[in-house]
Amino acid sequence: MKVLETKNLVSGYGETDILHDVSIELKEKEIVSIIGPNGAGKSTLLKTIFGLLRPRGGVVELIGAEVTGLSPDRIVRKGMSYVPQVDNVFPSLTIQENLEMGAFIRTDDYGDKLEEVYELFPLLQERKNDKVGKLSGGQRQMIAMGRALMLDPRVLLLDEPSASLAPILVGMIFEKIIDINKTGVAIMVVEQNARETLKISDRGYVLAMGRKVFEDTGKAILENKEVGKLYLGG
Ligand SMILES: Nc1ncnc2c1ncn2[C@@H]1O[C@H](COP(=O)(O)OP(=O)(O)OP(=O)(O)O)[C@@H](O)[C@H]1O
Ligand SMILES: [Mg+2]
Numbered sequence: 324m325k326v327l328e329t330k331n332l333v334s335g336y337g338e339t340d341i342l343h344d345v346s347i348e349l350k351e352k353e354i355v356s357i358i359g360p361n362g363a364g365k366s367t368l369l370k371t372i373f374g375l376l377r378p379r380g381g382v383v384e385l386i387g388a389e390v391t392g393l394s395p396d397r398i399v400r401k402g403m404s405y406v407p408q409v410d411n412v413f414p415s416l417t418i419q420e421n422l423e424m425g426a427f428i429r430t431d432d433y434g435d436k437l438e439e440v441y442e443l444f445p446l447l448q449e450r451k452n453d454k455v456g457k458l459s460g461g462q463r464q465m466i467a468m469g470r471a472l473m474l475d476p477r478v479l480l481l482d483e484p485s486a487s488l489a490p491i492l493v494g495m496i497f498e499k500i501i502d503i504n505k506t507g508v509a510i511m512v513v514e515q516n517a518r519e520t521l522k523i524s525d526r527g528y529v530l531a532m533g534r535k536v537f538e539d540t541g542k543a544i545l546e547n548k549e550v551g552k553l554y555l556g557g
Pocket of ligand 2: 365367
């Protein structure tokens with residue numbers, strides 16, 4: 324079953340269209356990656372799917388219902404969470420306060436969810452009363468992902484979760500993505516660490532100049548010499 328689909332999505336800023344007719348999908352239980360050069364439109368694609376940018380054409384469907392043009396706060400209530408590329412935590416709040424902010428629209432008791440997030444990220448529980456501003460990039464990324472999970476999403480969008488992390492932490496973040504996926508969350512991830520991401524992805528899309536130029540299983544993309552030369556640095 325498809326949990327997320329775009330059909331011929333067009334989006335951009337000001338006078339300029341950045342995305343041109345982008346059609347992609349994410350099925351239940353999948354990890355799907357979006358790779359491509361700097362400026363290809365990867366972040367623009369996630370922002371448009373999540374309602375931060377209004378599409379100029381095309382359709383976005385979430386769990387079988389059209390959400391095209393809805394605002395992020397409506398979309399989040401329909402089961403999709405998003406972790407932006409930058410500024411994805413509140414530095415002046417503690418870890419626990421950051422996670423609680425993630426549950427802002429929940430009117431029920433979110434204690435169980437908080438426990439689940441701490442199980443996924445034990446390090447966060449150990450330091451739950453620490454202010455986030457003092458923490459490392461890897462820890463902040465875990466907090467941002469944990470916060471996005473507080474609303475129990477069916478679909479999670481991640482924009483460059485491993486960006487600017489030390490190599491040892493990159494592997495840890497990918498392991499967490501797999502762990503989150505195993506809890507039943509379908510994940511669409513944009514990444515610069517394309518090879519590492521494709522290894523954990525069921526499928527992938529290559530985006531260039533705002534267009535979908537290639538799609539296949541993660542394994543097939545990794546084995547494709549042409550795509551490797553053009554988009555994966557040889
Ligand atoms: N707020 C904005 N206003 C105007 N143009 C923008 C804005 N954000 C991005 N762009 C332009 O849109 C194009 C696509 O940018 P986008 O951030 O989506 O690319 P990306 O694939 O995520 O790149 P990166 O790998 O560097 O994160 C670029 O040409 C960029 O300059
Ligand atoms: Mg980007």
